[in-house]
Amino acid sequence: MTMGGILWGTLAIILLFAFGKGIQKAQIKSQKGMGENISIIWPGTTSKPWKGLPRGRDIRITEDDVSMMKARIESIGRISPEYTRWSVPIEYNRKKSVQQVCGIWPEFGPMRNIIPQIGGRFINDLDMLQKRRVVFLGDKLKDELFGEEDAIGEYVLINSMPFRVIGVLKPKKQDSSYSGRDNWKAIIPMTTFRGMYSRIYPNNVVVQSEEGISMARTKQDIYDMMAAKYNFDPSDTEALSIWDTTEGIVFITNFFMAFRIFLVGIGVATLITGGIGVSNIMNVVLEERTKEIGIKMALGAKKKFIMMQFITETLILTFVGGLIGWLIGFGMITIFPMFELDEFVGIPEIDYIGSILAIVILGLVGLVSGYFPAKRAANLQPVQALKLF
Helix, strand or coil: CHHHHHHHHHHHHHHHHHHHHHHHHHHHHHHHHHCCCEEEEEEEECCCCECCECCCCEECCCHHHHHHHHHHCCCEEEEEEEEEEEEEEEEECCEEEEEEEEEECCCHHHHCCCCECCCCCCCCHHHHHCCCCEEEECHHHHHHHHCCCCCCCCEEEECCEEEEEEEEECCCCCCCCCCCCHHHEEEEEHHHHHHHHCCCCCCEEEEEECCCCCHHHHHHHHHHHHHHHHCCCCCCCCCEEEEECHHHHHHHHHHHHHHHHHHHHHHHHHHHHHHHHHHHHHHHHHHHCHHHHHHHHHCCCCHHHHHHHHHHHHHHHHHHHHHHHHHHHHHHHHHHHHHCCHHHHCCCCCCHHHHHHHHHHHHHHHHHHHHHHHHHHHCCCHHHHHHCC
């Protein structure tokens, strides 16, 4: 029972760390499913007067503005306007689905983690230049239209116009979005989209910072450039609405850091409870072996020998209980993927830092638990110990 307390404490720390790490990775992966280090920009309305101009002016973003941002702002790595039309009929062999059609630049794919399945590709510059009628399908849209049939090279009708399928989205996790999940979208070249629908203003712009440059700097550069062109206050965050997705990643990282600290506290408290059990059982052992200790001391055993005997027994109890707990935890983590629950809690992983921490705490618990009974045993007088039995 004493080892059971240590076993349970160790198992709790191992599992809490493993599942905490698995959930954190799953959440970050899902968050990055929409894109990594990106912001989405929408047109807005000024909320501050500026240089004699009133508030309440609409600021519309054009494709020329996007081209100017790309050419002049060094902190931008990739950028793409995004045109969107909802409730568009998409047909294939009498199968019909009403979905969202997007017109974009080729840079949109890498920014938004839109990766084609093997055998296909994403929109490229030649598609844009020649205004090709090609389409990239989300994986769920493809499944609805084609089922198990290969879609690459086939033609679908978008608004009754034929488009050749050039790629299908590789399935991905995506917990957040601003206009719907990517796996239901049909994506076409921006030039083709504008030719079909005669649109001037994109719905939004997607921008990705240059590697090593913070999104905060990129946003400010965009505000400064657009403010100079359209005469609004650069500090007016209502003039352009910008969703910085990196803030969500920071929040998740900080949240799980606090969560793991909380888990450490639970595990440590559990181990301390087990340590109290070890200390109690060693006191019981001391009562049972008082006469034995008296005989040893009468024959010349030194105090440090008696202390080391009790501390060693305590450490053995702690080590065996901890080892069994660690092995059970490792076994549970190893077989967990077989239950295919990673969609909900991620895939737990052994946290080696957590394991080392558990070993250190176990050693301290064992040492402290054994020290006081050992000190009490070593301080017994031989005559007094022999008289007790």
